[in-house]
Amino acid sequence: xxxxxxxxxxxxxxxxxxLLEGIKENGRVWEDLANxxxxxxxxxxxKTSLDGMCEALGTTSCSPAMAVEKRWLDGSIDxxxxxxxxxxxxxxxxxxxxxxxETLYQDVPFPERQLLALTHSLxxxxxxxxxxxxxxxxxxxxxxxxx
Amino acid sequence: xxxxxxxxxxxGHGHKPPAPMVEEISDFEALEIAxxxxxxxxxxxxxxxxxxxxxxxxxxxxxxxxxxxxxxWLDPEYKKLCLTDGIKASLAVGxxxxxxxxxxxxxxxxxxxxLEDTPxxxxxxxxxxxxxxxxxxxGFQPEWYRTPNYRRRLVRWPRQVLAEFGLxxxxxxxxxxxxxxxxxxFIVMPVxxxxxxxxxxxxxxxxxTRDCLIGVTLPKPGKTTxxxxxxxxxxxxxxx
Numbered sequence: 001x002x003x004x005x006x007x008x009x010x011x012x013x014x015x016x017x018x019l020l021e022g023i024k025e026n027g028r029v030w031e032d033l034a035n036x037x038x039x040x041x042x043x044x045x046x047k048t049s050l051d052g053m054c055e056a057l058g059t060t061s062c063s064p065a066m067a068v069e070k071r072w073l074d075g076s077i078d079x080x081x082x083x084x085x086x087x088x089x090x091x092x093x094x095x096x097x098x099x100x101x102e103t104l105y106q107d108v109p110f111p112e113r114q115l116l117a118l119t120h121s122l123x124x125x126x127x128x129x130x131x132x133x134x135x136x137x138x139x140x141x142x143x144x145x146x147x
Numbered sequence: 148x149x150x151x152x153x154x155x156x157x158x159g160h161g162h163k164p165p166a167p168m169v170e171e172i173s174d175f176e177a178l179e180i181a182x183x184x185x186x187x188x189x190x191x192x193x194x195x196x197x198x199x200x201x202x203x204x205x206x207x208x209x210x211x212x213x214x215x216x217x218x219x220w221l222d223p224e225y226k227k228l229c230l231t232d233g234i235k236a237s238l239a240v241g242x243x244x245x246x247x248x249x250x251x252x253x254x255x256x257x258x259x260x261x262l263e264d265t266p267x268x269x270x271x272x273x274x275x276x277x278x279x280x281x282x283x284x285x286g287f288q289p290e291w292y293r294t295p296n297y298r299r300r301l302v303r304w305p306r307q308v309l310a311e312f313g314l315x316x317x318x319x320x321x322x323x324x325x326x327x328x329x330x331x332x333f334i335v336m337p338v339x340x341x342x343x344x345x346x347x348x349x350x351x352x353x354x355x356t357r358d359c360l361i362g363v364t365l366p367k368p369g370k371t372t373x374x375x376x377x378x379x380x381x382x383x384x385x386x387x
Contacts, residue, residue, distance in 0.1 A: 027174035038167040046179040051287065052201030053183055056192035087191050094277035098295050110290040112175050119182050128185045136181035137174070144172045 014104055017123055019130045020116050024105065029112050047111050054118065058090035087127055096121045203248045208286035209357040211240040212334050215261070215284070216360065217351035220339040229336065233259035237284055247283030258331040259284065262362075268321045270335045271309065271362030273301045279327035281334055285360055291376045292361065302326070312363040312374055335362040342368040 030044035097117040104120070105113045122128045187194050215236060219226035229236040234244040237259060243249075244259050259281060262270035274280065278293040291297050301308045305322045309315075316322060325333045337359050343351060358364040358373045 023174045023178060027178075028171075029173075029175065033169045033171070033173060037169045039169055044173075044176065046176050048204040049183060049197075049201050050179055051204035052197050052199075053179075053186065053192070055200035055204070056196040057186070091277055102295065110293075115175060115179055115182075119178060122182065122186070122191075127189065127191060128182065132185055133178070133181050136185060137177045140177045140180050140184075141172055144177075 014100060014120075016104060017120060017130055019134050020104075020120060020123075024108055024116060027112070029109050031109060043111065046115075050111060050115055050118070054093065054114075057088050057093065058086075088121055088125060093118065093121055096124075199248060199250050204287070207247075207282055209360065210352075211237065211242045212281070212284045212360050213352045213355040213357075214240045214348070215334075216336050216355045217348045219261075219336060220343075220351055221348055226336075229261040230263055233261045233334075236261070240284070242284045244283060260325075260331060260333050261336050262323075262325060262333055263336045264338050264362075266338060267319060268323060269316055269362065270323050270325060270333075271301065271305060272325050272327060272333045272335060273298055274327040275299070275302055276326075276328065279329065279332060281327075281332035285334060285357065289357070289373070309363060312358070312376070314364050334360045337362075337366050340366050340368065 033039070033044075034041065097114060100117040100120055101113050105116045108116060119128075119133070123130055123133070183197065186192060187197065215229060218239070219229045219236075225236065225239065228239075237244045245257075262272075264270055273292075275298050278288050278298075280288045280292065282288075297308065302324050305324050306316060309322070327333060337355075339351075340354070343354070353371045354366040354368060356364070356366070356371065356373050359366045364370075364374065
């Protein structure tokens with residue numbers, strides 16, 4: 001890691017996202033649900049899909065994005081040159097997850113905290129919007145609870 | 148049917164009652180689906196890539212690494228191979244280290260090293276940069292391994308952090324901390340404990356827990372589960 005690469009991600013002043021604050025306050029975490037329904041699986045069913053998303057965001061089938069990110073890490077190129085190839089660089093996502101886990105989402109258990117942090121990073125970059133997410137969540141609730 | 152009916156038996160007609168399920172959609176579940184759908188629609192990744200990585204996430208776990216160590220304890224030639232060529236040794240436990248997913252690696256898996264403990268040297272693994280971990284052979288990281296608290300403190304005060312896991316090492320045992328990185332991942336091969344003489348490979352696998360393979364605990368007859376640690380927040384925020 002170059003010293004130049006890291007501080008850029010370390011100085012973020014985090015602002016709250018109201019959709020995510022609402023989920024943080026009112027969303028039911030897996031531990032509570034599992035206890036209520038007597039389920040013994042330690043992880044929520046969506047955990048592996050979240051892992052799959054994190055992996056898929058950090059690479060592509062032919063992996064040019066990862067190659068670009070490595071060049072940034074070894075100091076060959078600037079962060080600005082990474083952006084076009086990698087929408088959400090793997091290490092920035094992890095550092096932001098670290099920061100958000102120590103600040104806005106520190107009271108949320110894992111992996112719910114990881115999901116909130118990932119979403120926060122995507123919203124911050126304008127890769128998805130809070131409004132679109134809220135609307136899509138409503139549709140998903142309707143879709144999954146349809147009788 | 149009464150509410151206190153016991154569902155642990157099979158009702159005498161050939162099937163067991165279904166396992167309990169969570170019968171509501173949480174906001175977190177809906178959020179995960181929403182993020183995934185919108186990311187695919189915006190071209191951040193493809194549905195196919197997501198499916199493949201999720202399947203990879205579903206099938207990995209600590210079993211191959213556990214088997215590797217148990218096998219090495221019983222077979223000096225295999226142990227030699229583990230210590231000299233972790234990649235080749237991993238094939239014997241069903242892991243193609245250089246192509247673990249079968250469709251391109253999820254990260255930069257270029258090397259796997261097996262760190263041999265001795266009576267006077269103990270290894271423990273960390274990733275100070277993020278949370279690099281030998282996933283193809285050991286599964287996903289425990290939560291504590293991902294935290295800045297563990298990552299930052301282990302390299303400064305290894306004995307203190309190990310003590311928090313219940314591992315008190317005498318001063319004559321050297322502690323060596325290995326920092327994982329994008330090129331190289333590590334697992335620890337602990338010393339085979341006393342009291343396991345004559346054990347089979349299967350018996351030995353039961354005591355080689357994930358925590359032993361990271362190096363935060365030592366194998367011991369009868370100890371077959373990992374430690375569930377409360378996660379403490381770092382005193383100072385990450386990256387400072």
